Amino acid sequence: MRTFTDSILFEDRSEIGHLIAVLEEWQEDHPDDSKEKRVQELISRLDRMSMEW
Numbered sequence: 001m002r003t004f005t006d007s008i009l010f011e012d013r014s015e016i017g018h019l020i021a022v023l024e025e026w027q028e029d030h031p032d033d034s035k036e037k038r039v040q041e042l043i044s045r046l047d048r049m050s051m052e053w
Contacts, residue, residue, distance in 0.1 A: 016050045 002009045010016055023043050027036060 010049075013050060013053045016046050016053070020046050020050070 002011065020043055023039055027039055030036065
């Protein structure tokens with residue numbers, strides 16, 4: 001994974017899956033956190049990216 005000023009370039013589809021797994025684990029550990037909605041939105045976007053790969 002490489003980062004640029006305002007974007008991230010995934011070099012492999014599996015990187016997206018790993019990131020989704022980490023975010024889902026975070027959700028399980030922090031079910032009542034105020035950032036949960038943003039995290040769920042990010043998971044959804046990453047999932048769509050993975051399907052379009």
